[in-house]
Protein backbone atom coordinates (compact mmCIF):
# COMPACT_ATOMS: atom_id res chain seq x y z
CA UNK A 358 0.00 0.00 0.00
CA UNK A 359 1.38 3.37 -0.98
CA UNK A 360 0.48 6.12 1.45
CA UNK A 361 1.20 9.64 0.34
CA UNK A 362 3.08 11.66 2.88
CA UNK A 363 1.52 15.08 2.81
CA UNK A 364 2.30 16.50 6.20
CA UNK A 365 4.55 15.82 9.16
CA UNK A 366 1.38 14.94 11.04
CA UNK A 367 1.04 11.86 8.86
CA UNK A 368 4.54 10.84 9.81
CA UNK A 369 3.61 11.23 13.44
CA UNK A 370 0.58 9.06 12.86
CA UNK A 371 2.79 6.48 11.22
CA UNK A 372 5.20 6.59 14.11
CA UNK A 373 2.41 6.39 16.63
CA UNK A 374 0.69 3.53 14.86
CA UNK A 375 3.85 1.55 14.42
CA UNK A 376 3.49 -1.68 16.33
CA UNK A 377 7.05 -1.35 17.56
CA UNK A 378 7.01 2.18 18.79
CA UNK A 379 9.89 1.56 21.18
CA UNK A 380 12.10 0.33 18.43
CA UNK A 381 13.67 3.21 16.57
CA UNK A 382 15.10 1.03 13.85
CA UNK A 383 11.74 -0.46 13.00
CA UNK A 384 10.05 2.90 13.04
CA UNK A 385 12.60 4.47 10.77
CA UNK A 386 12.49 1.54 8.40
CA UNK A 387 8.75 1.63 8.38
CA UNK A 388 8.62 5.33 7.71
CA UNK A 389 11.35 5.14 5.10
CA UNK A 390 9.69 2.41 3.11
CA UNK A 391 6.25 3.88 3.38
CA UNK A 392 7.06 7.47 2.71
CA UNK A 393 10.11 8.05 0.59
CA UNK A 394 9.26 8.08 -3.10
CA UNK A 395 9.55 4.91 -5.16
CA UNK A 396 12.08 6.67 -7.38
CA UNK A 397 14.30 7.44 -4.45
CA UNK A 398 13.91 3.96 -3.00
CA UNK A 399 14.81 2.33 -6.31
CA UNK A 400 17.87 4.50 -6.73
CA UNK A 401 16.68 6.05 -9.97
CA UNK A 402 16.48 9.44 -8.30
CA UNK A 403 19.02 11.18 -6.12
CA UNK A 404 18.71 13.94 -3.60
CA UNK A 405 21.09 16.74 -4.34
CA UNK A 406 22.42 19.48 -2.18
CA UNK A 407 20.02 22.44 -2.07
CA UNK A 408 17.24 20.37 -3.59
CA UNK A 409 13.72 21.00 -2.30
CA UNK A 410 11.38 18.04 -2.41
CA UNK A 411 8.96 15.94 -0.45
CA UNK A 412 11.71 13.39 0.09
CA UNK A 413 13.83 16.07 1.71
CA UNK A 414 10.95 16.97 4.01
CA UNK A 415 10.55 13.34 4.94
CA UNK A 416 14.24 13.05 5.68
CA UNK A 417 14.15 16.19 7.82
CA UNK A 418 11.10 15.06 9.73
CA UNK A 419 12.77 11.80 10.62
CA UNK A 420 15.96 13.59 11.68
CA UNK A 421 14.00 16.06 13.79
CA UNK A 422 12.04 13.23 15.38
CA UNK A 423 15.32 11.55 16.26
CA UNK A 424 16.90 14.73 17.62
CA UNK A 425 19.50 15.18 14.89
CA UNK A 426 17.88 18.37 13.63
CA UNK A 427 16.04 21.18 15.38
CA UNK A 428 12.45 22.18 14.66
CA UNK A 429 13.42 25.30 12.79
CA UNK A 430 15.78 23.30 10.59
CA UNK A 431 12.70 21.93 8.80
CA UNK A 432 13.28 23.96 5.67
CA UNK A 433 12.30 21.41 3.04
CA UNK A 434 15.66 22.08 1.45
CA UNK A 435 18.62 19.74 1.54
CA UNK A 436 20.92 22.35 2.98
CA UNK A 437 24.19 22.02 4.83
CA UNK A 438 22.47 21.93 8.21
CA UNK A 439 20.42 18.95 7.11
CA UNK A 440 23.51 17.25 5.73
CA UNK A 441 25.25 17.79 9.05
CA UNK A 442 22.29 16.25 10.85
CA UNK A 443 22.41 13.32 8.50
CA UNK A 444 26.13 13.00 9.09
CA UNK A 445 25.60 12.95 12.87
CA UNK A 446 22.94 10.33 12.44
CA UNK A 447 25.29 8.26 10.30
CA UNK A 448 28.18 8.65 12.71
CA UNK A 449 26.03 7.55 15.61
CA UNK A 450 25.55 4.28 13.81
CA UNK A 451 29.04 3.99 12.46
CA UNK A 452 28.06 4.50 8.83
CA UNK A 453 29.94 6.91 6.63
CA UNK A 454 28.20 9.38 4.35
CA UNK A 455 30.09 11.46 1.86
CA UNK A 456 28.40 14.81 2.24
CA UNK A 457 30.08 16.09 -0.92
CA UNK A 458 28.38 13.54 -3.12
CA UNK A 459 24.79 13.50 -4.32
CA UNK A 460 22.80 11.52 -1.85
CA UNK A 461 19.65 9.56 -2.43
CA UNK A 462 19.71 5.84 -2.35
CA UNK A 463 22.57 6.08 0.11
CA UNK A 464 20.19 7.78 2.53
CA UNK A 465 17.67 5.02 2.11
CA UNK A 466 20.36 2.41 2.54
CA UNK A 467 21.42 4.19 5.66
CA UNK A 468 17.93 4.13 7.10
CA UNK A 469 17.04 0.64 6.04
CA UNK A 470 20.17 -1.43 6.34
CA UNK A 471 22.26 0.06 9.08
CA UNK A 472 23.38 -2.24 11.79
CA UNK A 473 22.03 -1.03 15.05
CA UNK A 474 23.84 -1.91 18.24
CA UNK A 475 21.74 -2.53 21.29
CA UNK A 476 23.62 0.01 23.36
CA UNK A 477 23.39 2.63 20.62
CA UNK A 478 19.70 2.06 20.11
CA UNK A 479 19.12 3.02 23.69
CA UNK A 480 20.75 6.37 23.19
CA UNK A 481 18.57 7.37 20.27
CA UNK A 482 14.86 7.34 20.69
CA UNK A 483 11.97 8.67 18.78
CA UNK A 484 10.86 11.73 20.67
CA UNK A 485 7.66 13.40 19.48
CA UNK A 486 8.50 16.53 21.42
CA UNK A 487 11.26 17.12 18.92
CA UNK A 488 8.90 17.19 16.00
CA UNK A 489 8.20 20.51 14.35
CA UNK A 490 5.40 22.67 15.64
CA UNK A 491 3.48 22.48 12.39
CA UNK A 492 3.31 18.77 12.97
CA UNK A 493 0.57 19.47 15.48
CA UNK A 494 -2.71 20.61 14.00
CA UNK A 495 -2.86 23.30 16.55
CA UNK A 496 -0.71 23.58 19.61
CA UNK A 497 -3.60 23.78 22.02
CA UNK A 498 -6.39 22.03 20.21
CA UNK A 499 -4.50 18.95 19.26
CA UNK A 500 -5.73 16.25 19.25
CA UNK A 501 -8.91 17.37 17.51
CA UNK A 502 -12.15 17.12 19.38
CA UNK A 503 -14.26 14.31 17.98
CA UNK A 504 -17.64 15.13 16.51
CA UNK A 505 -19.38 11.99 17.63
CA UNK A 506 -17.93 11.38 21.05
CA UNK A 507 -19.14 14.04 23.48
CA UNK A 508 -18.96 14.24 27.24
CA UNK A 509 -21.17 12.09 29.40
CA UNK A 510 -24.01 14.17 30.82
CA UNK A 511 -25.47 13.62 34.25
CA UNK A 512 -28.75 12.24 32.90
CA UNK A 513 -26.89 9.92 30.54
CA UNK A 514 -24.70 8.67 33.35
CA UNK A 515 -27.71 8.00 35.54
CA UNK A 516 -29.47 6.22 32.71
CA UNK A 517 -26.54 4.14 31.45
CA UNK A 518 -24.63 3.45 34.65
CA UNK A 519 -26.99 4.32 37.49
CA UNK A 520 -29.20 4.97 39.14
CA UNK A 521 -27.36 6.48 42.05
CA UNK A 522 -29.38 7.77 44.97
CA UNK A 523 -27.38 9.77 47.46
CA UNK A 524 -27.11 12.44 50.06
CA UNK A 525 -24.26 14.90 50.65
CA UNK A 526 -21.60 13.81 53.13
CA UNK A 527 -20.30 16.62 55.27
CA UNK A 528 -19.40 19.98 53.84
CA UNK A 529 -17.06 18.84 51.10
CA UNK A 530 -17.59 17.20 47.73
CA UNK A 531 -18.31 13.73 49.03
CA UNK A 532 -21.64 11.91 48.91
CA UNK A 533 -23.12 8.90 50.63
CA UNK A 534 -24.78 6.54 48.20
CA UNK A 535 -28.07 5.42 49.68
CA UNK A 536 -29.21 2.74 47.24
CA UNK A 537 -27.59 -0.50 46.05
CA UNK A 538 -25.63 1.15 43.25
CA UNK A 539 -22.22 0.25 44.63
CA UNK A 540 -23.03 -3.31 45.54
CA UNK A 541 -24.65 -4.00 42.17
CA UNK A 542 -22.20 -2.22 39.89
CA UNK A 543 -18.78 -1.53 41.34
CA UNK A 544 -16.15 -4.22 40.89
CA UNK A 545 -12.41 -4.46 41.50
CA UNK A 546 -10.18 -4.78 38.46
CA UNK A 547 -6.44 -5.09 37.91
CA UNK A 548 -4.67 -2.53 35.72
CA UNK A 549 -1.16 -4.01 35.51
CA UNK A 550 0.27 -0.89 33.86
CA UNK A 551 -0.25 1.08 37.08
CA UNK A 552 2.79 -0.70 38.47
CA UNK A 553 4.88 0.60 35.57
CA UNK A 554 4.22 4.33 35.70
CA UNK A 555 6.59 6.82 37.27
CA UNK A 556 4.72 7.04 40.56
CA UNK A 557 2.93 3.73 40.79
CA UNK A 558 -0.26 3.18 42.68
CA UNK A 559 -2.13 -0.02 43.47
CA UNK A 560 -2.93 -2.00 40.35
CA UNK A 561 -6.23 -2.90 42.00
CA UNK A 562 -8.85 -0.29 41.22
CA UNK A 563 -12.59 -0.14 41.61
CA UNK A 564 -14.76 0.75 38.64
CA UNK A 565 -18.19 0.21 37.11
CA UNK A 566 -18.62 -3.28 35.75
CA UNK A 567 -19.65 -1.89 32.36
CA UNK A 568 -16.40 0.08 32.11
CA UNK A 569 -13.96 -2.63 33.16
CA UNK A 570 -13.02 -4.12 29.81
CA UNK A 571 -12.51 -0.79 28.14
CA UNK A 572 -10.42 0.64 30.96
CA UNK A 573 -8.21 -2.44 30.91
CA UNK A 574 -8.03 -2.42 27.13
CA UNK A 575 -7.15 1.24 26.95
CA UNK A 576 -4.28 0.94 29.42
CA UNK A 577 -2.98 -2.09 27.58
CA UNK A 578 -3.04 -0.15 24.33
CA UNK A 579 -1.17 2.76 25.91
CA UNK A 580 1.50 0.32 26.99
CA UNK A 581 1.62 -1.31 23.56
CA UNK A 582 2.18 2.10 21.99
CA UNK A 583 5.02 2.88 24.36
CA UNK A 584 3.11 5.73 25.96
CA UNK A 585 3.25 4.79 29.66
CA UNK A 586 6.21 7.14 30.09
CA UNK A 587 3.80 10.04 29.56
CA UNK A 588 1.92 9.07 32.72
CA UNK A 589 3.52 10.45 35.84
CA UNK A 590 0.76 9.93 38.39
CA UNK A 591 -2.50 8.04 38.58
CA UNK A 592 -4.94 10.06 40.65
CA UNK A 593 -7.93 7.85 41.15
CA UNK A 594 -10.96 6.27 39.56
CA UNK A 595 -14.13 5.40 41.50
CA UNK A 596 -14.95 8.11 44.01
CA UNK A 597 -18.44 8.88 45.31
CA UNK A 598 -18.51 12.67 45.03
CA UNK A 599 -19.90 15.70 43.26
CA UNK A 600 -17.98 17.44 40.52
CA UNK A 601 -15.60 19.95 42.03
CA UNK A 602 -17.42 22.96 43.38
CA UNK A 603 -20.93 21.54 43.00
CA UNK A 604 -23.55 20.28 45.43
CA UNK A 605 -25.94 19.01 42.79
CA UNK A 606 -24.01 17.44 39.92
CA UNK A 607 -22.45 14.03 40.47
CA UNK A 608 -18.95 13.43 39.18
CA UNK A 609 -18.57 10.64 36.68
CA UNK A 610 -16.04 9.27 39.15
CA UNK A 611 -19.06 8.49 41.34
CA UNK A 612 -20.28 6.17 38.60
CA UNK A 613 -16.88 4.48 38.42
CA UNK A 614 -16.39 5.34 34.75
CA UNK A 615 -13.76 8.10 34.94
CA UNK A 616 -10.16 8.31 36.03
CA UNK A 617 -7.61 11.10 36.43
CA UNK A 618 -3.91 11.15 35.57
CA UNK A 619 -1.12 13.73 35.85
CA UNK A 620 -3.35 15.98 37.95
CA UNK A 621 -0.54 18.30 38.93
CA UNK A 622 0.09 19.29 35.32
CA UNK A 623 -3.50 19.21 34.08
CA UNK A 624 -5.46 21.26 36.57
CA UNK A 625 -9.11 22.13 36.23
CA UNK A 626 -9.69 25.11 33.90
CA UNK A 627 -6.04 25.00 32.81
CA UNK A 628 -4.98 24.57 29.22
CA UNK A 629 -3.52 21.07 29.15
CA UNK A 630 0.22 21.03 28.40
CA UNK A 631 1.19 20.62 24.76
CA UNK A 632 2.97 17.55 23.47
CA UNK A 633 6.51 17.57 24.75
CA UNK A 634 5.71 19.65 27.80
CA UNK A 635 5.92 17.95 31.17
CA UNK A 636 2.79 16.03 32.10
CA UNK A 637 1.23 16.28 28.66
CA UNK A 638 -1.39 13.63 28.04
CA UNK A 639 -2.32 14.62 24.54
CA UNK A 640 -0.62 11.67 22.90
CA UNK A 641 -2.83 9.37 24.98
CA UNK A 642 -6.04 10.86 23.69
CA UNK A 643 -6.42 9.16 20.27
CA UNK A 644 -6.44 5.72 21.90
CA UNK A 645 -8.86 6.91 24.58
CA UNK A 646 -11.28 8.19 21.96
CA UNK A 647 -11.02 4.92 20.10
CA UNK A 648 -11.96 2.99 23.22
CA UNK A 649 -14.98 5.20 23.87
CA UNK A 650 -13.53 7.64 26.40
CA UNK A 651 -14.13 11.39 26.27
CA UNK A 652 -11.12 13.49 27.27
CA UNK A 653 -11.67 16.31 29.76
CA UNK A 654 -9.26 18.51 27.81
CA UNK A 655 -11.96 18.71 25.16
CA UNK A 656 -14.47 20.37 27.48
CA UNK A 657 -15.14 23.79 26.06
CA UNK A 658 -15.43 25.90 29.19
CA UNK A 659 -14.39 23.60 31.98
CA UNK A 660 -11.14 22.13 30.78
CA UNK A 661 -10.14 19.09 32.80
CA UNK A 662 -7.04 17.69 31.11
CA UNK A 663 -6.41 15.06 33.78
CA UNK A 664 -9.79 13.45 33.18
CA UNK A 665 -10.87 10.55 30.97
CA UNK A 666 -14.44 9.26 31.19
CA UNK A 667 -16.14 6.36 29.46
CA UNK A 668 -18.96 7.74 27.39
CA UNK A 669 -19.88 4.68 25.45
CA UNK A 670 -19.82 1.26 27.08
CA UNK A 671 -21.18 -0.09 23.82
CA UNK A 672 -18.05 0.74 21.86
CA UNK A 673 -18.03 -3.01 21.40
CA UNK A 674 -16.31 -2.93 18.06
CA UNK A 675 -13.14 -2.16 19.92
CA UNK A 676 -13.51 -4.91 22.46
CA UNK A 677 -11.88 -8.14 21.45
Ligand SMILES: [Zn+2]
Nearest residue numbers: 615616617664
Ligand atom coordinates in the same frame (compact mmCIF):
# COMPACT_ATOMS: atom_id res chain seq x y z
ZN1 LIG B 1 -11.75 13.35 36.79
